[in-house]
Amino acid sequence: MSNHASEVIRGERFEFGANWRRFLDSLTPERVAKAERSLSEMLGWEDLRGKRFLDVGSGSGLFSLAAYRLGARVHSFDFDPQSVACTSSLRGKFSANDDRWQVEVGSALDATFLGRLGSFDVVYAWGVLHHTGDMWRALANMVSLVAPGGRLFLAIYNHQPLWTPPITLLKRIYVASPRPVKFVLAAGSMAFHATGGFVKDLLRFKNPLSRYRNYDRLRGMSWWHDQLDWVGGYPFETATPEEITSFYEQRGFRVERLALCRPGSSGCNQFVFLKEPADG
Numbered sequence: 001m002s003n004h005a006s007e008v009i010r011g012e013r014f015e016f017g018a019n020w021r022r023f024l025d026s027l028t029p030e031r032v033a034k035a036e037r038s039l040s041e042m043l044g045w046e047d048l049r050g051k052r053f054l055d056v057g058s059g060s061g062l063f064s065l066a067a068y069r070l071g072a073r074v075h076s077f078d079f080d081p082q083s084v085a086c087t088s089s090l091r092g093k094f095s096a097n098d099d100r101w102q103v104e105v106g107s108a109l110d111a112t113f114l115g116r117l118g119s120f121d122v123v124y125a126w127g128v129l130h131h132t133g134d135m136w137r138a139l140a141n142m143v144s145l146v147a148p149g150g151r152l153f154l155a156i157y158n159h160q161p162l163w164t165p166p167i168t169l170l171k172r173i174y175v176a177s178p179r180p181v182k183f184v185l186a187a188g189s190m191a192f193h194a195t196g197g198f199v200k201d202l203l204r205f206k207n208p209l210s211r212y213r214n215y216d217r218l219r220g221m222s223w224w225h226d227q228l229d230w231v232g233g234y235p236f237e238t239a240t241p242e243e244i245t246s247f248y249e250q251r252g253f254r255v256e257r258l259a260l261c262r263p264g265s266s267g268c269n270q271f272v273f274l275k276e277p278a279d280g
């Protein structure tokens with residue numbers, strides 16, 4: 001049995017891939033276009049022609065597809081076989097299994113596996129390394145994957161001293177629970193977030209439904225699937241923006257772009273780092 005399967009059976013890991021499989025049913029050309037735009041805007045490149053792109057923890061495969069359509073040579077991997085199946089199905093559907101796009105099972109914690117991948121112009125690990133079970137080791141493993149002059153694009157959950165411990169406990173309980181309890185926890189969490197959003201929008205005189213209609217505006221994702229990912233996404237770790245930036249500054253990177261979540265939010269901070277070229 002794979003490490004992934006035994007962690008799921010022991011109630012220590014969320015099955016991200018099963019959630020991604022359901023998300024792919026709702027994938028539209030508009031969502032793919034939004035994913036492409038979010039990638040090129042954050043990276044500051046109009047297209048990725050001639051670039052080598054590594055998608056670490058590719059999930060649904062949407063961002064591998066976006067990078068492929070922007071012209072990159074793409075290598076995708078994920079620890080969850082169902083995520084790999086999702087990414088492979090997008091590769092089959094949209095690239096006719098072109099060898100400019102490779103997909104495989106692998107772990108961001110497996111130094112031997114990573115060592116044979118080589119280096120890349122873009123390493124993309126969006127919402128992944130905090131779910132590995134050893135975030136700081138996974139963050140360190142990204143360093144040698146980025147070619148000099150290349151970019152590292154990360155999203156990492158924001159640390160909140162008050163909220164991180166109970167949120168971690170909620171996710172831990174979710175993954176260890178039988179299906180009916182999971183259902184109650186997911187419904188409760190969605191109701192909590194939906195009610196909070198509704199009240200905030202009313203107080204700001206905004207239409208409370210527009211946040212759901214426009215949810216996919218930024219990355220092409222869906223509110224429903226992101227909510228499930230949020231309540232169940234375990235293993236789970238967090239970091240402050242300062243911890244992440246100083247970690248990479250000490251390892252020869254500099255910040256190119258930051259998109260920080262609202263203070264006090266339990267969302268992700270996004271970082272694009274540039275690895276200093278070899279000659280300084």
Ligand SMILES: C[S@@+](CC[C@H](N)C(=O)[O-])C[C@H]1O[C@@H](n2cnc3c(N)ncnc32)[C@H](O)[C@@H]1O
Pocket residue numbers: 016017056057058059060063077078079080083106107108109125126127128131132229
């Ligand atoms: C929240 S999803 C993000 C997916 C995708 N990067 C995106 O932006 O939509 C996290 C993904 O990380 C994967 N993952 C967790 N641990 C991993 C590891 N050690 N190595 C590679 N992928 C991992 C999960 O299987 C899941 O598909």
